[in-house]
Amino acid sequence: MSQFFMNEKSELVNEAIEGALLSAPYHNLSRLEVGEGIRVVVRNDWDKRKVALISGGGSGHEPAHVGFVGKGMLTAAVCGDVFASPSVDAVLSAIINVTGEAGCLLIVKNYTGDRLNFGLAAEKARALGYKVELAIVKDDIALPDNPQPRGLAGTVLIHKLAGYYAEQGASLQEVTQRAQRAIDETASIGLAFSTCHIPGEAPDNRVAEGESELGMGIHGEPGVKTLKTQNSREIVQIMAQKLAEKVPQDKKALLLVNNLGGFSLLEMGVLVRETAKTPLGERVTHLLGPATLVNSLDMKGFSLTTLLLDEERLQALQAPVEASGWQPVQALRMPEPVKGEAIKRQQEAQPSDNAATRRVVETLCQTLIDLEGDLNKLDAKVGDGDTGSTFAAGARKILQGSQQNRLPLNEPSRLLTLIGEQLAVVMGGSSGVLMSIMFTAAGQQLEEGKALPQALMAGLERMKHYGGARVGDRTLIDALEPALQALIAGQGLDAAAAAAQQGADSTASMGAAKAGRSSYLNQESLNGVKDPGAYAVERVFAALK
Secondary structure: OOOOOOOOHHHHHHHHHHHHHHOOOOOOEEEOOOOOOOOEEEEOOOOOOOOEEEEEEEEOOOOOOHHHEOOOOEOEEEEEEEOOOOOHHHHHHHHHHHOOOOOEEEEEEOOHHHHHHHHHHHHHHHHOOOOEEEEEEOOEOOOOOOOOOOOOOHHHHHHHHHHHHHHOOOOHHHHHHHHHHHHHOEEEEEEEEEOOOOOOOOOOOOOOOOOEEEOOOOOOOOOOEEEOOOOHHHHHHHHHHHHHOOOOOOOEEEEEEEEOEOOOHHHHHHHHHHHHOOOHHHHEEEEEEEEOOOOOOOEEEEEEEEEEEOHHHHHHHHOOOOOOOOOOEEEOOOOOOOOOOOOOOOOOOOOEOOHHHHHHHHHHHHHHHHOHHHHHHHHHHHOOOOHHHHHHHHHHHHHHHHHOOOOEOOOHHHHHHHHHHHHHHHOOHHHHHHHHHHHHHHHHHHHOOOOHHHHHHHHHHHHHHHHOOOOOOOOOHHHHHHHHHHHHOOOHHHHHHHHHHHHHHHHOOOOOOOOOHHHHOOHHHHOOOOOHHHHHHHHHHHHHO
16 A cells, blocks of 8 residues: 555656756756656756766655755756666766866765766766766764765765855865865764655564664665664764764864654754753754755654864855755754743632532532543543543542632632632643633632622633633533523522533534534434533532532
8 A cells, every 4th residue: 555645656756856846946946858767957047167066866865956956056966766876877967968167076875876877977977078076975874884884964064065165166176175075074873763655665664663773774774773762862862972973072063953754843853952962962063954854755763964063164054055955054052041020820819618618619529520430431422531530630629629628718709710720730631721711710700799600601701702612512511501591590509400401411412513522523423422511510500409
């Protein structure tokens, strides 16, 4: 079963390139028309008097390489199929079409296919009279005994540095030397929780749940070891220690934080924070990312790269470019907190006693506590099965305060306000906030002289305002509002209890819910089942009458 968004696999790369050209913000990219099966994206504003820079490789690492074509970076990108090197003819076509007397530098990641195809194309171009040099990026340090270290996200830094010097009019020899020096001072290491989905192929599930693979390659190649953890701090400490060995104590470095495709921005933020807190972070003065620069399709992973810095190199990295994939290099500074004004809490209410109020409070709370199991079972039919636990948690908190004589039972306005504050803390999700809104607003109304039924109705109106539910939406409002209306009309608790029961009963025949998790269910799932919140209101009024 395909896990890839595409039409025809054979046209995937062609269509993706067309989309990239359509969305290029500087309108400076074109596809080179030199024959079928050759995919070369070039700058359409190129000046052949300058050294040309060509990179490329297999597709699936976007924005590399098309995203780095533009003023100040690459002259052309040669695109192969997904994870497959472009042909010799494709590379040679790029060389002969963008290279002038100044010559051309090929920037290649250290993979066999890329080395061979770009290398042979370079030899053929030289035979045709073109000046061509080759820079092979091999920044991967995860496999220390590998005689051919792989090229990873550090390749983008070489694109940028070489692009800067080429744009300044430097000679091919100087551009090549600068690129090679940067390659020697660049180090990367990657990690993934899972490999990627390749178009038309079954996923490789070799990484067990809860584990991670250190050094997984950008084509899903096996890494150096499996870590029995996915803990951010543990993982970053391991990786940062290896990178720190490549940054001498007396040197400063740039840190590139690269998303391999499947990490969320939330996780990438944690990654930056954790890395900055390591000893490596103390030697990092500038940051690139977090961003997706060289990905591995949707691989759930990331890579970290360091590059030794000096003032000239930093200037080159911060020079403006016209390439959509590049991100600005920023100084890494720990932010200073801004002093703010703390919320002024109301003066804590002094405990007081009122026997009648205590009976009402404790009866209401005990009723909800006793209903916990029944309400959870009812909610399991129409929601997520936690209404009883949510209401009981709030009730236990208030009951405890009453039993320990910590409530202002003789001050109704302060009592309702205190209940509102406590329910927001102990009741989970939106229920606690909504009940808190109701009791807080009701307490304010009592403070202003309203009678209790009117104050509670005003609180209910505020809850409806923020929550969005109304009578008929299959919520506790269907039982609570008619009960309060009966009290406002002076009909007493018996009438209020009957109104609450009638309202709760009505929810069992409502064909659709318009609020809460029940709103996601169809009519068949709701038929004959009372809304749990409405049933709780029904039972509370029945206990109070």
